[in-house]
Amino acid sequence: MLERRKPITIEEAQAKLAALDIPQQIETISLTAANHRILAVDALAAYDYPNFRRSGYDGYAIRDADDHDFPKEFHVVGEIQAGATFDHELGENETARIMTGAFVPDNAAKVIMLEQTRSVPDQPEQVKIMVSANRDNITPAGAEFKTGDLLIAAGTELNPGGLGLLTAFGATEVQVYRQPRVAIITTGTELLHPGDAPQPGKIFNSNGPLIANLVAENGAIVTETVQLVDDYQLLQTNLERLKATNDLVITDGGVSVGDFDYLATTARDSDQLLFNKLKMRPGSVTTAFVDQGTLIIALSGNPGACYTGFYLFAEPILRRFVGQTSRCQKVNATLTRIYPKTNGYDKILRGTYQLIDGQYQVQLNGSDVSGDLGNLQSTTCLFKIPHSHDPLPLNAEVETWLLPYK
Numbered sequence: 001m002l003e004r005r006k007p008i009t010i011e012e013a014q015a016k017l018a019a020l021d022i023p024q025q026i027e028t029i030s031l032t033a034a035n036h037r038i039l040a041v042d043a044l045a046a047y048d049y050p051n052f053r054r055s056g057y058d059g060y061a062i063r064d065a066d067d068h069d070f071p072k073e074f075h076v077v078g079e080i081q082a083g084a085t086f087d088h089e090l091g092e093n094e095t096a097r098i099m100t101g102a103f104v105p106d107n108a109a110k111v112i113m114l115e116q117t118r119s120v121p122d123q124p125e126q127v128k129i130m131v132s133a134n135r136d137n138i139t140p141a142g143a144e145f146k147t148g149d150l151l152i153a154a155g156t157e158l159n160p161g162g163l164g165l166l167t168a169f170g171a172t173e174v175q176v177y178r179q180p181r182v183a184i185i186t187t188g189t190e191l192l193h194p195g196d197a198p199q200p201g202k203i204f205n206s207n208g209p210l211i212a213n214l215v216a217e218n219g220a221i222v223t224e225t226v227q228l229v230d231d232y233q234l235l236q237t238n239l240e241r242l243k244a245t246n247d248l249v250i251t252d253g254g255v256s257v258g259d260f261d262y263l264a265t266t267a268r269d270s271d272q273l274l275f276n277k278l279k280m281r282p283g284s285v286t287t288a289f290v291d292q293g294t295l296i297i298a299l300s301g302n303p304g305a306c307y308t309g310f311y312l313f314a315e316p317i318l319r320r321f322v323g324q325t326s327r328c329q330k331v332n333a334t335l336t337r338i339y340p341k342t343n344g345y346d347k348i349l350r351g352t353y354q355l356i357d358g359q360y361q362v363q364l365n366g367s368d369v370s371g372d373l374g375n376l377q378s379t380t381c382l383f384k385i386p387h388s389h390d391p392l393p394l395n396a397e398v399e400t401w402l403l404p405y406k
């Protein structure tokens with residue numbers, strides 16, 4: 001018998017997912033593996049930076065007491081390479097040759113740039129300083145950071161610049177949020193494997209890589225991508241196995257009312273069905289349930305619906321595992337082209353947008369057909385045409401989600 005499903009709105013479905021308890025876990029990893037990971041605790045300066053007075057130029061270090069009556073000859077009492085220290089005091093008219101980045105003698109007040117000096121013929125231990133300098137050319141200890149200063153706030157996505165900064169303080173490890181482990185199950189007897197010969201009635205499993213790449217680029221680990229023929233037992237066996245070792249399982253296809261839509265049955269029999277019908281197109285059959293403590297998001301098999309469902313429901317959850325909110329920026333945009341169709345359900349369209357004079361403008365990007373995938377590469381936003389008997393007027397404001405990475 002045909003099962004009646006209770007449709008809920010997109011917002012209600014998102015709220016049900018948002019109400020789930022998603023545990024954030026912290027792990028310590030090597031700094032070398034931390035690019036794009038989310039910092040879990042504030043990173044603080046372990047000491048003043050720089051932690052010694054540092055020369056900004058190649059030149060000669062002199063005392064304040066000798067900083068007058070140029071040109072004048074100085075006696076060169078040493079050479080300080082970057083990385084070396086210098087532990088004796090400069091005396092009257094004594095100088096030390098110093099390199100950029102090197103430790104400045106404690107009683108030196110200035111570094112005179114090499115260009116302002118001349119060698120003294122036949123006297124290699126003498127140098128003639130022609131003029132003084134306006135600035136001292138010395139970076140004081142603690143100039144950039146004092147011990148305890150905030151380097152990078154918790155919740156920041158680390159990038160090469162940030163990792164350089166942490167390395168400058170001698171860090172080798174960093175505390176980050178653990179990435180969620182996500183398994184993907186695509187279902188359908190019609191699905192071919194890469195390299196198979198095309199056959200009538202069969203299609204290549206494009207949603208497998210689509211979901212895997214979306215999951216990975218949103219900071220999660222794809223542990224496994226499984227492709228199954230429509231077989232109830234096979235689905236159960238794989239789901240059991242993957243639920244046990246993953247934080248989230250994303251399935252694709254088989255959630256509608258067809259004879260082989262086994263995921264629909266599995267969802268109905270689960271510990272907690274969150275939703276299995278949305279007042280939304282495409283992807284009205286998008287489903288979510290919790291079973292044995294693991295969340296399963298069942299996306300529609302239609303590629304357009306699969307893509308939309310991922311961003312509306314899966315992406316925000318993936319971000320929560322690492323203490324973040326969705327990367328999709330929600331804005332109101334002006335509809336620049338009439339969308340003539342009407343629908344009893346809210347319609348989420350794949351679009352493109354421009355920002356003109358501070359106002360977002362949006363339009364349908366090619367197709368609105370849920371089984372079409374030709375526009376996925378060039379889609380930069382999703383936007384909502386609310387359910388209505390009448391088309392929206394031109395320039396109506398529509399709720400829009402700007403997609404990341406575009």
Ligand SMILES: Nc1nc2c(c(=O)[nH]1)N[C@H]1C(S)=C(S)[C@@H](COP(=O)(O)OP(=O)(O)OC[C@H]3O[C@@H](n4cnc5c(N)ncnc54)[C@H](O)[C@@H]3O)O[C@H]1N2
Pocket residue numbers: 186187188190191203204205206207208252253254255256257258261282283284285299300301302303305370371
């Ligand atoms: N009698 C009804 N039939 C359908 C209804 C309905 O309410 N009553 N809903 C329709 C809507 S709307 C949608 S959306 C689809 C959803 O179906 P499923 O999510 O169960 O997906 P499938 O039936 O398995 O496949 C739909 C479509 O997508 C293709 N597909 C499946 N997997 C992949 C993949 N990995 N890569 C690429 N393409 C895939 C599949 O071949 C089908 O063409 O149900 C409608 N039917």
Ligand code: MOO
Pocket residue numbers: 280281282283284285300302305370371
């Ligand atoms: O809900 Mo479906 O994706 O419109 O064809």
